[in-house]
Amino acid sequence: MKExxxxxxxxxxxxxxxxxxxxxxxLDQDIPWDKDGASPVLQELLRDLPDALPAQGHxxxxxxxxxxxxxxxxxxxxxxxxxxxxxxxxxxxxxxxxHPRLSWQQGDLFRELPEEAVDLIxxxxxxxxxxxxxxxxxxxxxxxxxxxEGILVGIxxxxxxxxxxxxxxxxxxxxxxxxxxxxxxxxxxxxxPPHSSPxxxxxxxxxxxxxxx
Numbered sequence: 001m002k003e004x005x006x007x008x009x010x011x012x013x014x015x016x017x018x019x020x021x022x023x024x025x026x027l028d029q030d031i032p033w034d035k036d037g038a039s040p041v042l043q044e045l046l047r048d049l050p051d052a053l054p055a056q057g058h059x060x061x062x063x064x065x066x067x068x069x070x071x072x073x074x075x076x077x078x079x080x081x082x083x084x085x086x087x088x089x090x091x092x093x094x095x096x097x098x099h100p101r102l103s104w105q106q107g108d109l110f111r112e113l114p115e116e117a118v119d120l121i122x123x124x125x126x127x128x129x130x131x132x133x134x135x136x137x138x139x140x141x142x143x144x145x146x147x148x149e150g151i152l153v154g155i156x157x158x159x160x161x162x163x164x165x166x167x168x169x170x171x172x173x174x175x176x177x178x179x180x181x182x183x184x185x186x187x188x189x190x191x192x193p194p195h196s197s198p199x200x201x202x203x204x205x206x207x208x209x210x211x212x213x
Contacts, residue, residue, distance in 0.1 A: 020168075026088040033125050033169075034065055038072040040195040041155055041206060042122060046076050052189075052208065054151055057119030062109050062142070063126030067093030067102075073122065074102035081114055083107055110137055117147040123154025128169035135172075135180055143184035146211040152185065153208045155193055161203075174205060185209035 025031055045052050056077035061070040064082030066089055073080040074097075083105045084090055090104045105114065109126075121142055130138050142152055160171045178187070188208040196204050 022084075022086040023088050026086050026092065031065070034068075035197075036068075038068040039124050039155070041193045042069050042072060042124070044194055045153070046072070053153065054119045058116065059120040059122060060114065060118045060145060061122050061124075063129060064093065064104075065089050065125070067097050067104070069122055069124060070104075071097035071099060071102060073120075074099040077101075078120065081105055081118075083109065083113070085109075110134070110141055113141060113145050117150070118145055119147055119150050121146060121150070121152040121154075123152055123156075125155075125169070127154065128157040128160070128167070128172060130168075130170070132164070132170055136183075139180050139184055143211055148211065148213065150211045151188065151208055152211075154206075156205050156207060157200075157203060158205055159203045177205070177207070181207075181209050184212055186212055 057079070059070075059073045059078040059080040061067075061073065061080065061082045064070045064084050065086075067082050070080045070082035070093070079101045081103045082090070082093060084093075085106070085108065087106045090106055094104055105112070107113070123142075127135065127138065146152065156172045156177055157169050158172055158174055158177075160167060160169045162171070164171060181187070186209065188210050190205060190207040192202065193204055193206040196202075
């Protein structure tokens, strides 16, 4: 599979190297990745392609930020947990969103994942925020968190427009994504997302992976 080659994006003034204080970013309201609402792609999947997601069950949103997507999943019948490193982000999420099927957890994705296995993981803006050297560990952690036949659906950033070692967000070339996930998952489908922010068209890939035994 050939890697996509795209023209560079303009570098954001908030771009920093991967060692950053995520809590401080929320305290400073320096969160350009937040769009003040649930992902349009997730909304479309739930509305128009219900068969693309498992039947209502338990869901996890890693790196949930201000909780928009977690709340949407809870409102659609899932028992959903949002997990994030930033306690400030979770405080703001809890102030805005409350639902009997919704819970929050502050923790490290590699060490403090929920004990109860889930049916669905919705991945958006988390994988691209992880240092590339830790991605294999992240994929393994997601595999361990899913129930048998559970699925991970996500939007992955193929090209950030920055050098590979600089971020977040870090690029995720398509060939690399397949290599990382195929160790623990089987690809169900992939496509271009129907909605991308201006300038990000053909830079993001929507993928659905099913847990291997």
